[in-house]
Each structure stands twice: as structure tokens, then as C-alpha cells.
Amino acid sequence: KQWYQRRVRADEEDTQAKITTLIRQCNYQGAVYEALCATDITVLLETCRMIDPEQLFAIRPPSRETLLCLVHQMTEDLHEETDLKLEYIGRSAMVFQKVIREGHADEELRGQMSMVLRPLLIAIDERIPRNSTARMLKLAVQSILDQI
Numbered sequence: 001k002q003w004y005q006r007r008v009r010a011d012e013e014d015t016q017a018k019i020t021t022l023i024r025q026c027n028y029q030g031a032v033y034e035a036l037c038a039t040d041i042t043v044l045l046e047t048c049r050m051i052d053p054e055q056l057f058a059i060r061p062p063s064r065e066t067l068l069c070l071v072h073q074m075t076e077d078l079h080e081e082t083d084l085k086l087e088y089i090g091r092s093a094m095v096f097q098k099v100i101r102e103g104h105a106d107e108e109l110r111g112q113m114s115m116v117l118r119p120l121l122i123a124i125d126e127r128i129p130r131n132s133t134a135r136m137l138k139l140a141v142q143s144i145l146d147q148i
Helices: 002-024 029-037 039-050 052-057 064-075 081-103 107-127 132-147
Strands: none
Touching: 002 029, 002 039, 002 052, 002 132, 029 039, 029 052, 029 064, 039 132, 052 081, 064 081, 064 107, 081 107, 107 132
């Protein structure tokens, strides 16, 4: 048991070191990808705190698949770290809107968007119904769902 705990801690430290290195190299997409691969919301949130979202989304946003994973993971416990999560989810929603508007959403992507965004609407209603930013995000997400 102790060996396993030491190994897990070492893996977590390796992951965090890799993410920190990627951020220092201004490889923000790589850092977010590594954080998502860790499948630990704490690692993802810590990574997002270290990155200015403007830098992540400005020139070339992360892949649609990465953004879907980001939204999916951030939808969990939406009432915790709400502002940070809404910032990243909102920017991801803008990318999804652009993808749909430009006609780049094939049937598979539309299905994936639906599977990720519908639970987000439920989470907003159940966890943070009075948050004004969340209400605006809900309208944007509902618009995306209406178009797919």
C-alpha cells in the first residue's frame, strides 16, 4: 500500500512538473491537455489558474475534442470554483458557436457536443441557478444545442 501511495504521489508530481514546464514554454494547449489527461479536477483547475484564458484561446484555440473534455470535467461540482470554470466553459462555448456557424460540425461532433452540453445545462440549473454569468452561459449553450 505504501509503495502504491508513493508511486501515485510521484506520478502526480511528474504531471505537475510537466504542466509547469509546458506553461513556462508558453505551450498552454499542451499544459491543458496534460491536465485533462490526469483526470483530476484539482490538477485541471490549478493549471487553469496558472494560464490566462486569453492566451489559451487567442490565436488558435485548443482542439474541439480538448474543449469538450474541458467542459465535461469542469461541469462536475460547478458550484465550486464557479468563476474560473465559467470563464473557461464560456470561452469554449464561443469556439463551439464558431464551429457551428462556419459549418465545421459533422454529425459525430454534434452528438459529442450534445452529450457534454446537456449535462452542463442541468448543472447550471441545479447548482448555480442565481449566478448571472451562468444564466448568460446557459442561453449561449441552449443556442448551440438548438443549432445542432
